[in-house]
Every structure is written in structure tokens, then in C-alpha cells.
Amino acid sequence: MRNPSTTLLTLLLAILISACATLPDNSDRAESYHLGETHETSLAKSVAPRLAQHPGESGAYPMESGLDAFVARALTAHSAEKTLDVQYYLYHDDKIGSLLTDQLLKAADRGVRVRLLLDDMDLADRDFGGSIIDAHPNIELRIFNPFSRNTFRATQFVTRFGGVTRRMHNKTYIVDNSIAIVGGRNIGDEYFDASKEYTFSDLDVILIGPAVSKVSESFDLYWNNSLSYPLATLNKNKPKPSAIAERRAEFSRYIESLQGSEYIQALKDSALATTIRNNSLSYFWGDVDIVYDHPDKIIKSRSETKYHLSSDLADYFGKVKKELILISPYFVPGKSGVSFLSELVAKGLSVSVITNSLSANDVPAVHAGYMKYRKKLLQNGVNIYEFKTYNKAEAGEAQLYGDLLSGLHAKSFVLDREYVFIGSMNLDPRSAKENTEIGAMIQSEALADLFYSSIIDELDERTYKVYLEGGKLHWKTLEEEGERVFTKEPNTTWWQRFSVGAMRIIPAESQL
Template sequence: MRHGYFAGWTVRWLTAGTILLCIASGCAKLPDNSALVPTTVISATEQTHLATLFADDKKEHPGQSGFYLLDNGLDAFVARAVLVLAAEKSIDLQYYLYHPDLVGGLLADLLLQAADRGVRVRLLLDDMGLEGRDINLFTIAQHPNISVRIFNPFIRGSSRVSQFITRFGSVTRRMHNKSLTIDNQATIVGGRNIGNEYFAADPELAFGDMDVLAIGPVVNEISNSFDSYWNNPLSYPVELISSQKPDPEALERARPLLDAYTKRPEAQQYVQALKNSQLARELKNDVLPFSWGKAVAVYDDPEKISAALDAKDLHLATQLNPLVNELSSEFLMLSAYFVPGKEGVDFFKKLQSQGVQVRILTNSLASTDVAVVHCGYAKYRKELLRAGVELYEVAIDALPAGKKKQQVFGGASKASLHAKSYIFDRQILFIGSFNFDPRSADQNTELGIVFDSPELGRKIGKRFDERKSTNVYQLRLVPDNYGGEDVEWVRKEGGREVVRRVEPDTSFFKRLLVSVMALLPIESQL
């Protein structure tokens, strides 16, 4: 899910009162953060349970890291929970969104239990989804072993809408990174935020997503990345910006509320999976089938948020250039939000001209959770198809209504693709938070892991090949009645090929709205 400048709200009309509020809020300031106390990764963790658990595996693969794909929402939660339960020294969490729902409550309860055991917990959250929630974070930060910092915060006491105007170019740039690292021995990096829809707990909405659980040398690189953000001046301790006053009893009152999450009927699938699932057993018994290979963490410098947009030396995308330059046969992309722009179209054309087949899976207008982003993609479809790029869009009705739908590249996708994964020649993979769009490339900060694994590259590629004609629409160009070309959507249904000539599963009014939004000069913010 995405909450950029135009994502949560498309267009707001400013009344005279709002304009006055904007002017007034421009006088407000963030508190002085110069006394920020830096902390760094606890590196002396060689004697922890996780270190000894994975010691033999790492010894057999010197210099390499191990990877396990988490492309199922339930497994993605179980992996996080098992690692948090095993923590002895430190837990570092960095997320764009952390929802106060079932999954968020279950994880918070586990974090509190870890802190009670003496584990140091550092929680770093972007401020985009935290409006009105300072009291929750302030309460849990009362624990002596838990620290909470908020990255690039909005000014408290001032309207957020007004700050989108007065602080445009500042609060519109967000920390989109997502990682959970335990004892500097294991990390989970990928596309998932913390919330029901990312872990198959929301009956109305499920995101198809992908994370990777990693062990080995790359974990320390993720820890170093976390430290660079945690100690950045844009990371504010929640107690510094919160208007709440210390309440020694608040944390004790919160304990039974968090514990109650585990008693809810809807939580039982997670409670039971944590006890009995195959993944939980394999992880606890060190028989998880890791794939091994060289790996590197790639991430934006946190200074990107305040630097000029053309400061490319701070950007994650620049670090991927060597992989692109070495492509020989295929570039497979899974990107929830895809806005290539003119530069991206030229990039894909160049790859095609060099004999590299570009294949892209993204959301359809019906499956996307942010329709305004779709307008930044749709206008480039014809040019990409003319160049030979294969375009695929997620279908939302692959199975009859009421039936559980099949997994589509990273989880139970009832509604929307959320994964951000890139596979180079079915050998090298990037999994992380980076979408192929201007917001990820230039505005927000992102994080991911690049790893060499022909085994996983072939696995994802094969899955794509098997499902591309049934679970997704393939786009094709056909002549129209006026000497031009139209896009059509093709998919097999019931063993026969079905062709649609308008955006599938959408209303006329939704298509009209997106057409109108496409006229707005907002592509750089998508």
C-alpha cells in the first residue's frame, strides 16, 4: 500500500480557511533533535541461539548468504514471529507502515515479550501512517528496552494537509524501507509492511507480496543500513515530538490489551501456524532449505530525503546499473506500481534492441490499490508493446466468487500485487521495497537485497511461465478502426482464450476518472 502525496488523496480543493491554515503552519517547526543519542548494531552475537543454529550451514558456505523466499502471507508472519521469539540480544525493525490491527498487535505483543527478556528493541517507522498514534508508540517506548523513532516527522499541532503544501518536497518524500533483523544473525527484507492485508489476515483485501529471509554476511549489511537511518537527524525519538506526558502505568495497562490479540478467533490461524506449521518446525530445527550465494544489501542513503533529486550517487537505482549492463537474455520484473516515464521506456527499448526480453508484471486498473498511479503507467503501454516488451496485469477474478484464489507471485492475491522483485537472466534477484516508478527512484528511500541464486531465479521464472496465461492478463496491440492501435487484454478462462478490449473488471466511471487524472502534471510524485 502506498501513501505518497497523491496516493492517499488525489486532489483536494483548498478553501480560504485552508490557505490561511497553510500560512499559519508554515511558522511551526520541528523540535531540536541535535541531542540525538546514536546507537549501533550489537555485533557480539556469536553465542546467541540463532548464531549457533545456523553456524554449521554458514561454515559450509563461507562468504555466502542463505536465502528463503517468503511468498505466502501466513509463512511471512510465522518467520517473523519465530525469529522474534528466538531473539536474545537485539531486534531492529524499519517499516514504512505499521498498522494497529491484528497482525500489528500480535507482533507488538511478541516485541514486548522480547523486551521483557532483556532484548534491545529499536523500532523505526516512517511518519506517513502514524497520524493520531503517538500515544501508542509513546506507551510502548516507556519500556526501558524499547526505543521508538519516527523518520521525517510531520509537525505536531499543524494540519498534515497544510504541511503537504508548506513543506512540499520535504514531507512528500518518505522512508519506504522494510526490514526486520534479529541478533544481527537473520533478517527479513521485502515488500511487506506490517498490517493484516500483507499477511492474509484481511478478508476484504490481500496483497500478493514477496520477502526474503536471509542469513550470513548480508545480515550485517542490513544492520549497517538500519544504523544509518536510526542515527540520521531526520529520525526523531517519539518522546521528543509527542505531546504526551510520561505515564508509568500506561505500559502496564497496555499489556493485557496486547495479550488479548492472541485470544481473538481470527488470530488462531497465526497462533496455530506458529506452533505447528512446516516453516516453523523447519526454522526452529535448522532444516529450512536455504539457497546459498553471494549477496549484497542495496539501499538509498538517508540523505536522499533532503538532497536534490539529481543526487544520483545517493540512490539505490544507481547500484543496480551493473546488473542491468550485464543482462544477456531476460529481465523479469514484478512491480506493484509501475510508472516508467520516458526515460524508462527508452531503457526498455534499449534492452529489447540488445536481445534482452523484457517481461513485466504489474497491477491492472481493477487490482491496483492506488488508481492514480495507474494513469502514470497506462499512457506508456502502447509504446512498450511496440518495442516488444511483454506486459502482464494481475486479474482479480481468476477463480469464481467465494473461492480462495491461487497464489500469484508472492502470496494469496485476492486483490492486488504488492511485490517488488527483479530477476536478471533467471540467475540474480533483487527483492525489496523498490517499485519501478519516480517515487521510488527519486523521492522515497528504499532497501533491498541482491543475491545470486539460479535456483530461486528459475523457480520464480517457472512460476511466471505457468501462470501468465490464467492468473494474469497479457496485453497485446491490435489495429483500431482509425488506422491506429488499441490495447487488448487476453487470458485463458475455462480452457479458451478470452479477449477484452477495455480495462477488465472496471466501470466506465473509474476509467473516466483515471483518464482525467492522467491530465494532471503529477507523474514525478507517482
């Protein structure tokens, strides 16, 4: 048996080594910017007639389907002629990650400039694979707020707490500065209906028009920031040409092996694919305000709110007159949030929150943070709906892989049935003060009406209506047999309820 003192000494030594973790000098990184003159590209020409019919406005097309969301990315990448700018928090090494990487490589092979900006949270032990991609002359991979490569990653969460614990949560995808996609999806199987075990109910929006340049400007700001490190600066072990050729060949064989799969066939059969090719997407038109955190939010004091997009959102929330619907998978309002929402109700506004139930939440600690405020919100008149662990097959939705369970991951707000926000921001302390976020505030009554109708149509079956009776929490929902009421967190075990309840006493709300 290992001596406990030896184990402790080893741990302390690891922490001491990590305390000395340093990053290489990043001052010689080259700046680059989006190309403004891309009006001669095929994508620009395809959207130009639509834009001419709506001068000064942007078009927005929301995507709930994971299949559609990947089709949109793949087809626009396939059409890219000048630039592809891609920015994500998580970029998994799985089927979807590989398929998207394949599109980026093929675009680069055609001469397209590809800028790939990834947060470092999902990239442990993946520098070699990244270097293979980065070795392409038309691709540059940068890592935002990287962990030190010369010491243990795990211990840096302690020794660099407040540094590496603050992350770039943005999700943007921009093709030829003509079409952009923003929303809640990371790159991974579970976000695009490609997982055989679990899928997220998520939301993206395709944008055309003036809003696209605003998304590009946000990308440039992050790309050229001192926190964005070229992978070549972090990883000095350049792969040999033979290794690059071998890995590309291996990668090509893997991509080829997927071509006969159900998922690839579903992508090919997608109605959206035909719609995009025919340039017949039914856009919603209006003013689109792109709001985002400044990348320096990561290194500035949390009190310096001039770097926060929450200031921009506050302007919109402050103008709400009748109704506010908030959709957030992770909802921890804090005392200030409870006060703000309660004040709106006191003024006669209808306020509704849709978030994950305990059984649907993939981050139990966040649910523990939310539980502390649930009763107070209900007492003050806020409507709360909790998303079920949703079995899509049982609900009659077409599924590739049978009984898939789904949890909420979309982040969206509907204001007075006039504005719709779609983005990466959760309503929790982490999004508000720790991480960086981006989103589109779309002024379109037609889109807001569509969202409102679809939400109302699905509330009874897809969510639990939470209410108080006799001072105790109850959950009401509609099932095949009729209305059902729960007096405990629905579809959970006693251990889940106990463990999440115990988490409430941990003083870590700022990290939720």
C-alpha cells in the first residue's frame, strides 16, 4: 500500500510545479481581419437579391433540428470561396467534429483561408492532432486562454483559479463574410442529433445581411486578442511531413467509412439541404443587434461591466412592457435576478422561465444553485417550467438511433413578442461574469410570434409546470394517461435529490 505521506508530498509537489506554470510570449502573433470585399463570391451573390428586397435589414433563420444545423454548416463551408471563420467553446474529437474538420480541410485545399479559434477547455492532449490541421498553409488554429503545456492541466484549476476557470463560451461560424451562424451549439455529436445515447434540444440561427459583418467584427476582436495563442506558439513539436501525410490519409479513410452511415444519409435527405441549394430559405427580416462580451472580460475585474454584454441586454430588458420569456438550460438568477424578475411581475408583466428539470440537467451543481431561488420566484409570481428528460422516439419524432433522451441546451429570450434573442448565454453567474458570450437580438414580430406559439404548444407535454401548494413545490405535466402531479423532483432517485440538495451548501455560486 502506498504511504499516505508520499501521496500527499507528490500532490504538493505537483501543485508547486503548476504554480510556476508559464505561457510563452505571444506578442509576435500576426493580426488578421475578415475580408470586407467578398461580394463577388457565390454565397454573396446568392443572398444579394434577397437583401435588396429588405434594405438595411438582416435575415434570420432559426434552426432547432440538429441535422439541419449541421447541414447548414457543411453546405455553406462547401460553398466557401474566400474565408471561413470558426469559433467554439467545445470542439469534440468525435463523428461531428471529424465531419466538420473534413469540411474545413477541403475548403482550405480549395484555397479558402480558414481561421479556427477554440477555447482550450476541450483540447487536453490534442495538440498533435491540432498541429496536423494547423500545418495546412491555409489554416491557422488559435487557442483562447490556454492552459500551460509545461505542467499538469488539472492542478492549474487550483493554481490558476480565476484565470483558466474563465472561458470563451462563444459559438460563431462565418462563411465569406456573407452568412453567419450563432447560437447555443458546440461541435459534438450530442448537439447535432448524431449521438446514440443523448441529444441536446438546442437552437442556432442563420444570419445574412448587415448582422454578418458585426459577427465578423466580434471574431476579429477575439482572434487578435492577446489571449488567443497560435497553436504553433504553444506547441513547438512540429509534426514531420510524413506524419502529416499519414494522419491525413488515416483521417480520410475514417471519413470515407462514415459515408454509408444512417447519419450521412439523413444529412443528404435533409429538406433544408435542398432549400439552401435553391436559395429559398424563409428568412425573418428586421434589425439584428449582435451583442457580445469583450474578450478582455476574462482578465478584467468582474465589476468592470463595460466589458460585459449583460449591459446591452439590460437595455432591452429595461424596455419590456408586457411579457418576458426566458429559456436557459442553466438558470441561477442570484438575488439580483430574483429581484429584477419580481419587480417586473409587480409592474403587471408576465414573466416565464423555462429551464431544465433535475432529471434533464447534465450539471447537477447548477440545479442546486437554481433550487435556492425557485420558491421565492414562484411566491413573487414568476412562472417556472422545467424541461423533461425528453424521449424523442416516444414523442413520435423521427430518430436515427431509437430511444434518445434529450435535455434543454438552447438559450433564447422572447421580449414583448417583438424581440427574440438567440445566443450562447445562459442565465447564470458564470455566463454573466466569468465566461464570454455572444448572441443575436432579432427585432421581428413574426419570429417572436412563431417562438411564442411553438413554446405554448409544447409546454404541457415537454415541461413540468412548477407551482406552490400549501407552501410546498409541485410539478404538473401532461402524459398519455392525462394530467399528472409530482410532489418530488420528477423522475429522480432519492440519491439524486439528496446529493443535489447537499450541493446547495457549497459556497461556489459564482462558478455556476
